[in-house]
Amino acid sequence: MFERKELSMTLFRLPHRRARAVLRDVLLPRARRVLEGDSGMSTAEYALGTLAAAAFASVLYMVVTSDFVTEALTSLLREALSGQAR
DSSP states (O other), X not given: OOOHHHHHHHTTTSOHHHHHHHIIIIIHHHHHHHHHSOOSOOHHHHHHHHHHHXXXXXXXXXXXXXXXXXXXXXXXXXXXXXXXXX
C-alpha cells in the first residue's frame, strides 16, 4: 500500500480518520509479524546471553568493590548520617 518513506512522510498529513486506518491496516499488522516472528532464543543464544551476563556481573562486582568506590560510598554515608553538608 505505502512504501516506508512514503508512509512516514504522509502519515502526519492525512486526516485523522485516514491516519487511524493506515495505523490499523498497515503498521499494526507489520508490528505483529515482527513480534510473533521468533518465539524465543535457541540454546546457543541462551549460552551466549548467560556468558555475557556473567561477564557483566563480574566487571560490575569488581568496580563496586574497588577501593575508590568503597571509600566514596563510605564517606557519603558518613556525611549523610552525621548530618553535615558538603
